[in-house]
Amino acid sequence: MLKCLNGDQEVLSFQLDEKGWDLLRQQNQQERHLQMSCCDARVVLKRSKLNVPFFAHLKRGLCTSAAETSEHLAAKFLIATAIESAGWRVTTEMKGLAPNGAVWIADVYATKNDWIRVFEVQWSRQSNEESIARHSIYKQSGVRTMWLFRQKEFELPSEIPAFRLIHRSENSFCVEIETESGEEHIELQRFVKGALSGALKYAPTMNALLPLEVWIAKMDCFKCKRTPNIVAEFRILASRNLPGHRDLTFSFEDLSSSSVAETLAQQLLPNASVLQKARIGPVKMRYSKTLRISYLSNACAYCGVLFGQFFSHHAYDHVSGFESTVDISKNLVDAIDSLEHQVNVWWFNTSR
Ligand SMILES: [Zn+2]
Numbered sequence: 001m002l003k004c005l006n007g008d009q010e011v012l013s014f015q016l017d018e019k020g021w022d023l024l025r026q027q028n029q030q031e032r033h034l035q036m037s038c039c040d041a042r043v044v045l046k047r048s049k050l051n052v053p054f055f056a057h058l059k060r061g062l063c064t065s066a067a068e069t070s071e072h073l074a075a076k077f078l079i080a081t082a083i084e085s086a087g088w089r090v091t092t093e094m095k096g097l098a099p100n101g102a103v104w105i106a107d108v109y110a111t112k113n114d115w116i117r118v119f120e121v122q123w124s125r126q127s128n129e130e131s132i133a134r135h136s137i138y139k140q141s142g143v144r145t146m147w148l149f150r151q152k153e154f155e156l157p158s159e160i161p162a163f164r165l166i167h168r169s170e171n172s173f174c175v176e177i178e179t180e181s182g183e184e185h186i187e188l189q190r191f192v193k194g195a196l197s198g199a200l201k202y203a204p205t206m207n208a209l210l211p212l213e214v215w216i217a218k219m220d221c222f223k224c225k226r227t228p229n230i231v232a233e234f235r236i237l238a239s240r241n242l243p244g245h246r247d248l249t250f251s252f253e254d255l256s257s258s259s260v261a262e263t264l265a266q267q268l269l270p271n272a273s274v275l276q277k278a279r280i281g282p283v284k285m286r287y288s289k290t291l292r293i294s295y296l297s298n299a300c301a302y303c304g305v306l307f308g309q310f311f312s313h314h315a316y317d318h319v320s321g322f323e324s325t326v327d328i329s330k331n332l333v334d335a336i337d338s339l340e341h342q343v344n345v346w347w348f349n350t351s352r
């Protein structure tokens, strides 16, 4: 552990320089004045395999606190020092009580004014159920908690901030985040400081006005044998306004399967005469004899025949056809299923 007690005073290993650490060890060897915070056992000062100074039980006795790996200690040490340098107060192995009586012990606990942030380093495997249960206990206690998992797979509700933590070498860790250019690795201390200063946000595209590209593609008309264009997909360029954020995309099929497809098409697409100039037939509700329903469809700009969803897979030569802006409203996200998991994500501002 990075914390022990001297009477009722906390002693934190990451707050001592090398000289202070050696002096404390000598003093403790003579006086045995330090106590563990998990039980009242006497303390021995050690250095981990990764050279992190920490406090251990002189004799473990009946204490049930889990032994920590050197990676777990090192990650906590880096997080704690990053929090301090960001001007927050910090302690480790902080014990708290939820309103329902459940006890929690936070790996790293940061406070500033009325804000409380907890960082949990999960080096041992934890099931999704347990993560959700522990998160709920923190939430009930009014504590905002971030999870850093060694394990690759975890599936938590998207609003819970949870990321993969990777040990690169010695005392170097990074956090894996999703960006427009793929998975990016942010150095742990930079990530922690960013998280405390607003660089980490949930669903930042919600209610934002963002650039929209309508992508079009060529289609060989099966009836008139000419080659008109069709509306193929939509790309919302979130990364332009939010550096690192993934662009949001959805297909024409995603749009046409929405219950408010017609209204949305009017908002997202240029009017029929602009479409016609681009050799795109009117995009509107049409009755399909095959499916026996009306749905939003592309049509041939030359002969007017409906292009069913089936045929759109034969479109080719996709290019950006039109640019405008779109308001990422709740209505839009609710109307197009594939947008939900693209909008409700954590975004780390990579420009900071
Ligand atoms: Zn103990």
Ligand SMILES: [Zn+2]
Residues within 6 Å of the ligand: 221, 222, 223, 224, 225, 226, 300, 301, 302, 303, 304, 305
């Ligand atoms: Zn045609």
